[in-house]
Every structure is written in structure tokens, then in C-alpha cells.
Amino acid sequence: MSTEPPGPRRTGGLPTTVLVARREALMRLRSRVFLGGTTVMTVFVVVGIVAASLLAAKTTPVRIGFSGGSQALEGTFRATAAAYGTDVIVSDIADLGAGTAQVTAGTLDVLVTGSATAPTAVAKAAIPADVESALSLATEAERLYDAGLSPAAITSAMAPVPVQLLAPPSHKDNQNFFAGLAVGILLWIALGIYGSQVAQGVVEEKATRIMEILLATIPPSRLLAGKVIGIGLVGLLQLTIVGGAALVAVHITNVAAIPALGPAGVLGDIVWFVLGFLFYATAYAAVASLVSRQEEVQSAIAPISVFQIAGYLLMYAALPDPSGPLATVGSLLPPFAPILMAVRMAASDVRSWQVGLAIVLTVASIIGLTWLAGRMYTNAALHLGARVRFIDAFRG
Amino acid sequence: MAAARVLEVDHVSKRYGDLVAVDDLSLDVRAGELFGFVGRNGAGKTTTMRIVLGVLAPDSGSVRWLGGPLTFEARRRFGYMPEERGLYPKMHVAEQLAYLGQLHGLPGAQARAAARTWLERFGLADRGDAELQALSLGNQQRVQLAAALVFGPDVLVLDEPFAGLDPVAVDVMAEVLREQADAGVPVIFSSHELELVERLCDRVGIVDRGRMIASGTVAELRTGGQERRWIDAPGAPAAWQPGLPGVRQVQLDGTRRLFELDPGVDDQALLRAALATGPVREFERVEPTLGEIFRTAIEERAA
Numbered sequence: 178m179s180t181e182p183p184g185p186r187r188t189g190g191l192p193t194t195v196l197v198a199r200r201e202a203l204m205r206l207r208s209r210v211f212l213g214g215t216t217v218m219t220v221f222v223v224v225g226i227v228a229a230s231l232l233a234a235k236t237t238p239v240r241i242g243f244s245g246g247s248q249a250l251e252g253t254f255r256a257t258a259a260a261y262g263t264d265v266i267v268s269d270i271a272d273l274g275a276g277t278a279q280v281t282a283g284t285l286d287v288l289v290t291g292s293a294t295a296p297t298a299v300a301k302a303a304i305p306a307d308v309e310s311a312l313s314l315a316t317e318a319e320r321l322y323d324a325g326l327s328p329a330a331i332t333s334a335m336a337p338v339p340v341q342l343l344a345p346p347s348h349k350d351n352q353n354f355f356a357g358l359a360v361g362i363l364l365w366i367a368l369g370i371y372g373s374q375v376a377q378g379v380v381e382e383k384a385t386r387i388m389e390i391l392l393a394t395i396p397p398s399r400l401l402a403g404k405v406i407g408i409g410l411v412g413l414l415q416l417t418i419v420g421g422a423a424l425v426a427v428h429i430t431n432v433a434a435i436p437a438l439g440p441a442g443v444l445g446d447i448v449w450f451v452l453g454f455l456f457y458a459t460a461y462a463a464v465a466s467l468v469s470r471q472e473e474v475q476s477a478i479a480p481i482s483v484f485q486i487a488g489y490l491l492m493y494a495a496l497p498d499p500s501g502p503l504a505t506v507g508s509l510l511p512p513f514a515p516i517l518m519a520v521r522m523a524a525s526d527v528r529s530w531q532v533g534l535a536i537v538l539t540v541a542s543i544i545g546l547t548w549l550a551g552r553m554y555t556n557a558a559l560h561l562g563a564r565v566r567f568i569d570a571f572r573g
Numbered sequence: 574m575a576a577a578r579v580l581e582v583d584h585v586s587k588r589y590g591d592l593v594a595v596d597d598l599s600l601d602v603r604a605g606e607l608f609g610f611v612g613r614n615g616a617g618k619t620t621t622m623r624i625v626l627g628v629l630a631p632d633s634g635s636v637r638w639l640g641g642p643l644t645f646e647a648r649r650r651f652g653y654m655p656e657e658r659g660l661y662p663k664m665h666v667a668e669q670l671a672y673l674g675q676l677h678g679l680p681g682a683q684a685r686a687a688a689r690t691w692l693e694r695f696g697l698a699d700r701g702d703a704e705l706q707a708l709s710l711g712n713q714q715r716v717q718l719a720a721a722l723v724f725g726p727d728v729l730v731l732d733e734p735f736a737g738l739d740p741v742a743v744d745v746m747a748e749v750l751r752e753q754a755d756a757g758v759p760v761i762f763s764s765h766e767l768e769l770v771e772r773l774c775d776r777v778g779i780v781d782r783g784r785m786i787a788s789g790t791v792a793e794l795r796t797g798g799q800e801r802r803w804i805d806a807p808g809a810p811a812a813w814q815p816g817l818p819g820v821r822q823v824q825l826d827g828t829r830r831l832f833e834l835d836p837g838v839d840d841q842a843l844l845r846a847a848l849a850t851g852p853v854r855e856f857e858r859v860e861p862t863l864g865e866i867f868r869t870a871i872e873e874r875a876a
Contacts, residue, residue, distance in 0.1 A: 196675050386659025393626040393653045394676050
């Protein structure tokens with residue numbers, strides 16, 4: 178029994194929005210759904226990265242040894258191989274017999290013997306084409322030098338034909354395509370899971386009739402804000418765990434050069450999750466407040482889910498050409514931006530004004546939706562029983 | 574305290590389309606007072622309570638507290654038990670009470686302590702760690718009342734707090750409400766248990782079709798109404814009538830007769846008439862029960 182005398186007094190404790198958010202977060206963190214979901218997503222991402230690293234393993238450096246007079250080719254060969262983009266490890270082989278044995282054993286890929294102007298390349302089964310070309314070019318340069326040409330004359334004689342591309346592709350390749358796809362799918366799943374949790378949470382409070390006690394205590398806008406923030410923080414935590422696991426996996430497997438999996442890429446994904454979540458959670462909360470039973474949630478949120486699914490399909494249409502008109506326009510529109518822009522940023526270079534515009538439009542639409550959702554939620558939250566019509570919830 | 578601790582509902586009206594739910598209804602509940610709100614289903618009790626709690630906005634009229642407009646912060650200190658019971662089914666009982674205590678402004682540690690205290694009071698000390706849905710309906714109802722009390726409310730508004738309770742729980746509930754009122758909390762509750770309301774309440778309001786048709790102490794409600802007397806006159810013949818204007822016999826039970834007297838009729842004249850038939854073994858004044866007052870009030874309005 179409370180021994181405090183009744184009477185108006187200053188209320189202590191945390192702000193109500195924080196209390197609501199904390200409850201929402203705690204209830205979810207304790208649930209098996211969170212643990213299971215995080216585990217599944219982490220495994221999915223780590224396995225993907227390991228698979229990508231295995232695919233990329235073919236580009237291990239070529240080990241090449243030079244013996245005798247051919248050692249004079251080493252400097253030119255290195256430079257030429259680098260120009261081809263081929264990784265090589267060059268070594269000096271003192272003993273020809275030992276070198277041949279190494280090739281046979283597979284610890285050396287190519288052994289170069291003979292003089293600098295007439296070398297022979299010894300390999301086990303095959304010699305990489307780039308290595309062969311680089312070696313040939315180095316030998317030609319050596320022969321020209323031998324014929325009396327000055328190094329400057331040799332350089333100009335061997336200068337490659339300049340190439341001019343009229344429509345250069347952006348730096349997309351398989352790795353970036355898959356990184357973009359992975360980011361898109363993960364974001365789509367996360368937005369779907371946490372958006373519908375907000376919808377279910379809203380209906381739960383109506384269905385269990387606790388809404389009346391809550392609304393007698395705190396304003397609807399704070400209840401809504403606390404719910405969205407609490408669930409969003411759990412989603413953010415989950416994505417941070419999954420993203421962190423991805424970064425660690427990238428570091429360990431050494432699949433470098435995938436910008437989408439670098440710290441900046443992951444940070445961008447998190448920003449898009451936050452924006453996408455705020456957008457969809459607010460919309461979901463608004464439409465969910467129209468119904469009173471869990472069975473009606475799916476049909477209530479269908480009009481919003483359509484946009485989410487459309488964004489998902491657009492992602493597949495946009496990925497093959499991340500800078501094309503479809504991808505560009507789609508990634509600027511608020512309902513699709515959180516997925517499409519994140520995917521484009523993972524799969525290609527996106528102009529910064531486009532990223533900025535997409536963020537501005539999304540934030541503006543979140544502000545508008547918050548106003549609309551607050552209004553609908555306030556008007557519909559206590560209408561138990563039959564489904565409330567959108568227009569009635571809007572008018573109040 | 575300068576301002577009287579009075580909760581006032583001031584000429585409040587609320588309509589849903591063509592249906593008038595509450596029609597120019599006024600009432601006040603003072604500190605230390607238990608106010609019983611009675612009326613048929615759909616009379617407007619729940620709507621009135623929802624308006625007091627700010628869950629519904631009135632079309633006109635206002636709710637006043639401490640002599641001024643009721644602010645949201647003040648309302649946050651009102652304890653409310655809605656007609657539609659509801660708590661989180663999957664949240665642990667003690668945690669849930671502490672959470673609601675915090676929502677009403679208690680600091681965390683204080684809220685947890687208050688939750689424990691109230692669970693002990695309702696005999697649920699060992700169920701604090703259970704999910705609410707694991708409790709029996711009666712126990713869930715106790716938790717619901719604890720939810721309205723856990724933060725030490727300034728005002729208590731309870732919609733049908735006794736519905737669905739077993740007799741022991743009814744006693745505990747009645748005791749708690751009396752205690753709260755005695756501690757200076759204005760308590761308003763609705764009930765169909767008219768005997769309970771009569772026994773428990775300091776004042777009663779009868780509401781019918783949205784209007785307050787009578788309010789006051791039960792004694793006040795009785796005055797101005799019909800007076801009744803039981804008379805046991807064994808010597809009187811079965812067909813005996815006192816022959817007095819404004820006096821009607823309404824019941825005959827062996828030699829005992831119940832008479833109804835119009836307001837202002839002298840009951841001593843009735844006694845003298847009865848004595849004229851022989852000995853009078855019993856002459857008893859019958860107070861109308863709240864149930865009878867209630868029925869009479871509603872019938873009068875319908876007429």
C-alpha cells in the first residue's frame with residue numbers, strides 16, 4: 178500500500194517516450210525471434226563472404242623464378258606484369274636443377290632459363306597468358322636494347338596503342354553485383370521484419386485493450402514514437418551485429434576491394450536502414466491502427482507492403498545497370514530509395530548529388546508520414562472492433 | 574490546500590452520430606469521497622469516465638480538477654481501470670506494474686517497490702515473475718486494479734471494478750477503495766451491484782440515457798420519495814383497509830402488511846388506525862433500497 182499522501186507533485190523518472198522505447202526494445206531483445214533472426218542473418222552474410230573469397234582465390238600471385246642471364250629481364254618483367262594487373266612474385270633461381278624440381282613440385286609456377294635475349298619459360302602444365310605476354314615484351318625490349326636502341330627509343334617503339342572508350346562502364350563487376358544484391362536483400366528483410374513488428378505491436382495494444390490505459394497516461398504521439406524508436410533500435414543493433422560480423426569476415430578472408438563491405442559501405446547501409454525503417458514503420462503504424470485484431474494486420478498493411486515488394490523487384494531490374502535511368506529514378510523516390518540507393522551505392526559509384534537528393538526526399542516524406550500517422554493513430558487507436566476507414570481516421 | 578480537492582464534470586455532452594451518449598451531465602467527487610455511478614448498460618457511465626480520463630474528448634463541457642482545467646500532467650496522476658480490461662499478456666506481472674508505475678511518473682526503484690507492495694496486498698506476491706496470461710481471470714483482474722493503484726493516484730476512476738470478482742476479492746477491493754478514499758483520494762466507480770454501492774458509497778449518481786437524473790447521499794435520494802411501513806396487526810380482518818388518503822397497501826404476508834405512504838402523510842394516523850383493529854406487534858419503517866430508488870427514478874423519467 179502506498180503510504181505517500183495523495184496530491185499533485187512533480188513527477189520523476191524517465192520521459193515517457195524513453196520508457197515506451199525501452200520496454201519495446203527489452204521485450205524484443207529477450208525473445209527467441211531476435212536471437213534466431215540475428216544468428217540466421219549473421220550466418221547468411223558470413224557464408225556469403227567466405228564463398229566470395231573462395232571464388233576470388235583464383236587470382237593468387239604467380240610465382241616466377243629467373244635463372245642465369247634471364248635475370249636481367251626481372252625489372253622490365255615486373256613493370257610489364259604490373260601494367261597488365263597481374264600479381265607476380267619474382268625470385269632468383271641459382272640452381273637450374275633445383276628450380277625445375279620446384280616447378281615439378283608446384284612451389285614455383287614458372288621458371289625462366291637461358292639468356293636475356295633468348296629465354297625459355299618452363300612451366301608444369303600451362304603458363305598464364307598475361308605472364309607469357311609480359312615475358313615476351315620484356316624480351317623484345319631487351320633485344321631492341323641489344324640492337325643498339327636507346328631506352329627512350331625503345332619506350333616509344335613499344336608504346337601501346339591508346340584506347341578511347343566512348344561509353345566507359347562504371348566499375349562494376351561480379352563482386353560488386355553480388356555485394357549490391359546482398360545489401361539489398363538484407364535491407365529488404367530487415368525493413369520487412371521490423372516494419373511488420375511495429376504494425377503488430379500497434380495492433381497488440383489494441384487487441385489486448387491496454388491501449389486505453391496507455392492513452393489515459395501518455396499522448397498517442399509519444400506512444401507511437403516510443404514504439405518506433407524502440408523497435409528500430411533493436412533492428413539497428415541486429416544490423417550492426419550482422420554488419421560487424423561481415424567486416425570481421427572480410428578482414429579474415431581478405432576479400433578486399435569490395436567497397437560495399439568496407440566501413441563506409443556498412444555505415445551507408447545503416448543510414449539507409451534507419452531512413453527506410455522510419456519511413457515504413459511510420460506508415461505501417463498508421464495503417465495498423467485501423468484494425469483491432471492480429472488476423473487483420475496483414476491485410477491492413479498490404480497497401481504499404483506493395484511499395485516494399487515493388488522496391489525489391491526494382492532492385493533486380495536495376496542491378497544489371499546501376500547507373501541506368503530506371504535505377505537512377507527509382508533510387509530517388511522515397512518508397513524505393515532506402516533499398517535501391519543502398520544497392521546502387523554498393524554496386525557502383527553514385528553521384529553525391531543523387532545520394533543527397535534521395536536523403537532529402539526520404540527525410541521530407543518521413544516528416545509528412547509522421548504527421549499523418551500521428552493523426553490516424555490518435556483517431557483510430559481507441560476504435561475497437563470493426564476496421565476503421567482510412568478517411569475517418571484522417572478526419573477524426 | 575487552498576483549492577478543494579474536487580473532481581468536477583461540468584455540463585459534459587458527447588454524441589456519436591445520432592446517438593446521444595452523454596447529455597449535459599455534471600457531477601463532482603470530493604476528496605475522501607467514494608462516488609458510486611449507477612445506471613443501465615449504455616446509460617453513459619463508461620463514456621463519462623473516458624471523458625474524465627481524456628481518452629475521449631467531449632463535444633461540449635469540461636472536466637475540472639482542483640478548481641481549474643484538468644491538465645495532461647494532472648491527469649497522468651489519475652488511476653484508471655477501464656471497462657475493457659487490458660494489460661500485456663506476455664509481460665511479467667511485477668515488471669508490468671512497475672512499467673505502468675513509471676509511465677505515471679514514478680522513478681524506477683520506487684515503481685518496482687510499489688509493484689511488490691501491491692502484489693503482496695492482493696495475495697499475488699509469488700506470481701510477480703509469471704506472465705500475466707498465466708494468471709486466472711480473477712487474478713488478472715486484481716493485477717488490473719493494482720495497475721490503477723501502483724503509482725499512488727490522486728484520483729481513482731474505476732469502471733465496473735467489482736465485475737467478475739469472487740466474494741473474497743470483492744471484500745478486498747471494497748476495503749482498498751475505502752482506504753483510498755479515507756486517505757483523501759476522490760474515488761468514482763461504476764457498478765451494477767447496487768447493494769454494494771449503497772453500503773460502500775458516500776454519494777451516488779444515477780444516470781439514465783446520458784443524463785444524471787439523481788445524485789446525492791443515499792439518504793438524500795430517499796427523501797421526497799415514497800415512505801413505507803410494515804405493520805403486523807393479527808386482529809385485523811383480511812380485507813381490512815385503514816381508509817386513509819394517500820395510504821395504499823402494497824403487500825400482504827400472513828398478518829403482516831406493507832403500506833406505501835405518499836410524501837407528507839402522517840404515519841401515526843396509520844398506526845392509530847391499525848391499533849383500532851387490536852394489538853399491533855410490529856410497526857416498522859422500511860427504507861427503500863438503492864435498487865428501489867434506482868428503479869423508481871428511471872420509471873419516473875420514462876413516464
